[in-house]
Amino acid sequence: MINRDTKVALIVLVGTVALYLSLSSIDPEATTFIRVVIVAIGALSLLLMVQGLLLKHRGEGRGAAQNSASKKTVYGWKPVACIFGAILVYFFVMERLGFYVSAFVYFVGVVSLLDWRGLTPRKGFARIAIAFLFIAVIYLLFSVILQVQTPRGLLI
Amino acid sequence: MAEFLHYFPEALSFANLIALLFGVIGGLILGATPGLSPTMAVALLVPFTFHMDAATGLVLLGAVYTATVAGGAISAILIKIPGAPANIATLLDGYPMAEQGKAQSALYICFISSLVGGLFGMLVMILFTPPLARIAIQFGAPEMFWIAIFGITIMAGLSSGSIAKGLIGGMFGVLISTIGYSPILGIPRFVFHDVLTGGVAIVPALIGLFAIPQVFSLGEKLGVTYARPEYKPERGVFLKTLIENLKMVKALGIGSVVGTIIGVIPGAGGQVAGLIAYDQTRKFDKDPESYGKGKPEGVAVSESANNAMVGPSLIPLLTLGVPGSPTAAVLLGGLLIHGLFPGPDLFLKHPDVTYTFIGSLVLAQFAMCFFGILLSRYSYMVMSVSNLYMVAAVTVLAVYGTYSVQNSFDDVIVMFSLGTLMYIGGKFGFSSAPVVLGIVLGPIAEDNFLKGKMIADVSVGVWKYFFTGTANIIIILLCVGSIGYSIYGEVKMHRKSKKNKKEMP
Numbered sequence: 196m197i198n199r200d201t202k203v204a205l206i207v208l209v210g211t212v213a214l215y216l217s218l219s220s221i222d223p224e225a226t227t228f229i230r231v232v233i234v235a236i237g238a239l240s241l242l243l244m245v246q247g248l249l250l251k252h253r254g255e256g257r258g259a260a261q262n263s264a265s266k267k268t269v270y271g272w273k274p275v276a277c278i279f280g281a282i283l284v285y286f287f288v289m290e291r292l293g294f295y296v297s298a299f300v301y302f303v304g305v306v307s308l309l310d311w312r313g314l315t316p317r318k319g320f321a322r323i324a325i326a327f328l329f330i331a332v333i334y335l336l337f338s339v340i341l342q343v344q345t346p347r348g349l350l351i
Numbered sequence: 352m353a354e355f356l357h358y359f360p361e362a363l364s365f366a367n368l369i370a371l372l373f374g375v376i377g378g379l380i381l382g383a384t385p386g387l388s389p390t391m392a393v394a395l396l397v398p399f400t401f402h403m404d405a406a407t408g409l410v411l412l413g414a415v416y417t418a419t420v421a422g423g424a425i426s427a428i429l430i431k432i433p434g435a436p437a438n439i440a441t442l443l444d445g446y447p448m449a450e451q452g453k454a455q456s457a458l459y460i461c462f463i464s465s466l467v468g469g470l471f472g473m474l475v476m477i478l479f480t481p482p483l484a485r486i487a488i489q490f491g492a493p494e495m496f497w498i499a500i501f502g503i504t505i506m507a508g509l510s511s512g513s514i515a516k517g518l519i520g521g522m523f524g525v526l527i528s529t530i531g532y533s534p535i536l537g538i539p540r541f542v543f544h545d546v547l548t549g550g551v552a553i554v555p556a557l558i559g560l561f562a563i564p565q566v567f568s569l570g571e572k573l574g575v576t577y578a579r580p581e582y583k584p585e586r587g588v589f590l591k592t593l594i595e596n597l598k599m600v601k602a603l604g605i606g607s608v609v610g611t612i613i614g615v616i617p618g619a620g621g622q623v624a625g626l627i628a629y630d631q632t633r634k635f636d637k638d639p640e641s642y643g644k645g646k647p648e649g650v651a652v653s654e655s656a657n658n659a660m661v662g663p664s665l666i667p668l669l670t671l672g673v674p675g676s677p678t679a680a681v682l683l684g685g686l687l688i689h690g691l692f693p694g695p696d697l698f699l700k701h702p703d704v705t706y707t708f709i710g711s712l713v714l715a716q717f718a719m720c721f722f723g724i725l726l727s728r729y730s731y732m733v734m735s736v737s738n739l740y741m742v743a744a745v746t747v748l749a750v751y752g753t754y755s756v757q758n759s760f761d762d763v764i765v766m767f768s769l770g771t772l773m774y775i776g777g778k779f780g781f782s783s784a785p786v787v788l789g790i791v792l793g794p795i796a797e798d799n800f801l802k803g804k805m806i807a808d809v810s811v812g813v814w815k816y817f818f819t820g821t822a823n824i825i826i827i828l829l830c831v832g833s834i835g836y837s838i839y840g841e842v843k844m845h846r847k848s849k850k851n852k853k854e855m856p
Contacts, residue, residue, distance in 0.1 A: 225533035
């Protein structure tokens with residue numbers, strides 16, 4: 196049975212071969228250094244593959260702690276998917292509504308989305324107040340004092 | 352030293368002092384907040400310094416760096432969660448002290464010892480950085496190429512789970528840095544979309560790679576709550592603790608010296624400094640068994656060590672342009688957006704900015720101690736902040752910071768894409784630091800490789816040009832040594848885990 200490191204090495208190796216082949220359309224003079232780097236990545240992925248095959252049990256070696264830690268945290272994929280989706284929506288509306296309004300909507304939205312079960316009118320009001328305060332501090336500090344430009348939309 | 356004293360008053364200007372104040376207080380709060388790494392805190396701040404004077408921006412970043420390292424001890428002592436890896440050794444005795452009702456004393460020892468160690472490290476930095484920069488200025492293209500490679504090998508070995516994955520991450524970062532137009536011929540490379548025409552800028556990369564994976568990780572841990580510590584500050588403890596702390600000469604001495612030595616080694620970091628110094632102090636103590644049970648010397652040695660490494664950890668960055676730690680890599684981003692190229696030239700072309708920055712780091716040590724002691728009584732409030740709000744706040748700051756540097760929405764897309772990829776990579780054992788270093792050091796490596804190759808082609812040949820000469824051989828040996836040391840560490844860890852497995856019933 197192939198362990199996870201070997202699979203990762205295989206994917207990296209295939210990727211580097213594809214990347215190396217894609218360089219054929221570019222002037223070789225402009226890609227000398229890139230070719231060296233790609234060959235180095237390929238060699239390292241082979242090393243990782245050998246390492247993965249030698250350490251048959253996944254979770255051995257120094258990467259063990261990290262691997263097992265990541266395995267343990269996989270349970271939280273739903274909130275991660277929620278955050279990912281909320282950020283995409285945030286980006287989509289940012290250039291239409293402007294930075295501050297979209298940031299406020301995102302702040303309240305993502306907090307409510309991630310903890311909708313415990314939502315009460317009191318909590319909802321607190322979240323709106325915290326989001327408002329946070330955005331107001333950013334606005335004062337960066338837009339008014341430092342005069343940093345932000346994406347502007349229909350609103351501010 | 353004379354130049355340092357000449358430019359020191361610059362650090363005391365009103366704007367710089369305000370930046371220092373904000374940086375230290377903000378850094379202490381961010382450092383004490385579990386779940387927010389100091390590197391990410393500094394990365395989020397980099398774009399905002401773009402709108403400041405170069406010296407003031409660097410003062411702010413330096414102050415945040417100094418304060419987050421010390422601030423991380425607050426959560427280590429009060430809730431047994433180190434705010435930064437540098438504070439791991441602090442919790443060994445800090446938390447037992449808090450359990451015994453001596454949290455206030457432990458926090459005071461932490462900040463006083465941090466000041467002692469920090470000042471020692473800064474002194475070494477001030478004395479040794481300019482002479483080293485004068486040596487480094489004699490380096491040519493091949494030496495600078497090997498130094499860039501050395502930086503990647505060091506970080507790859509120490510911050511990733513496995514050396515192979517660390518190096519792949521570092522090389523992947525170098526590959527990302529080649530996106531855009533080639534530096535000599537101006538031919539586009541890997542420009543699959545208009546967004547990538549200008550290449551990947553340093554700020555979106557820094558923020559994306561450090562902040563976005565952290566946002567997703569915080570999302571995974573939404574259910575985690577930290578117990579509110581029982582901590583009631585009393586009057587009259589400070590003076591008593593100060594006298595007790597200053598009597599710990601051995602612990603403070605070992606911590607400061609070990610922290611400084613480890614700090615100079617690129618990539619070693621405060622975590623290693625704190626643990627080695629702690630171990631040495633325990634070995635030299637008459638009662639080694641008392642460590643780990645709430646011994647004040649344990650807190651003093653680890654905190655003096657991790658703060659002593661702050662100044663020296665910047666020596667490779669300021670003299671060679673090679674960041675010695677992930678936070679130094681972020682600081683490098685701060686220098687680059689102001690058009691300052693770290694390395695030997697920095698002291699010659701921009702002595703005002705460089706020495707103001709160094710001077711402010713000295714002041715930051717005092718400010719960190721003062722505000723740390725002052726704010727420690729309210730520290731439990733910081734630890735009650737929900738991950739929910741941190742997810743929202745970090746995302747908003749990441750987007751805002753990325754956009755504000757070039758007023759480009761494309762940068763925001765690049766930042767988010769890199770961050771999402773890094774989060775997925777993290778699930779397979781890859782870490783952000785080598786990738787960031789690859790992106791930062793990639794252009795240095797490519798420029799010097801190409802320059803060297805052109806010179807070599809018309810003179811002695813590539814092999815002789817890159818692989819001979821004392822400096823080249825020394826740096827190559829350092830690269831081999833750093834990889835060898837990492838492999839040794841990996842094999843040792845593998846044997847240990849195998850042994851532990853056998854011993855388990």
